[in-house]
Amino acid sequence: MSRHAIESETPWWLESGPETCQFCQHTFHYEAGYHCIHCDQPICPLCVMELEDSRDTVCPACRDEGAK
Ligand SMILES: [Zn+2]
Numbered sequence: 009m010s011r012h013a014i015e016s017e018t019p020w021w022l023e024s025g026p027e028t029c030q031f032c033q034h035t036f037h038y039e040a041g042y043h044c045i046h047c048d049q050p051i052c053p054l055c056v057m058e059l060e061d062s063r064d065t066v067c068p069a070c071r072d073e074g075a076k
Pocket residue numbers: 029030031032033034051052053054055056
């Protein structure tokens with residue numbers, strides 16, 4: 009009964025999951041991700057942006073648009 013050591017540095021939520029981030033193409037677990045309040049796209053924890061004033065979670069694309 010030998011166990012392999014954990015070989016990857018990838019956090020659990022970046023292991024293959026049902027959701028694919030449209031911005032970095034990582035797959036992630038739905039529970040660990042976010043949704044953009046504007047376009048409703050799933051966003052991984054690495055790409056999610058939080059608006060400073062409203063604390064809404066948005067995708068990088070929508071944040072860029074809103075920042076103009
Ligand atoms: Zn991402």
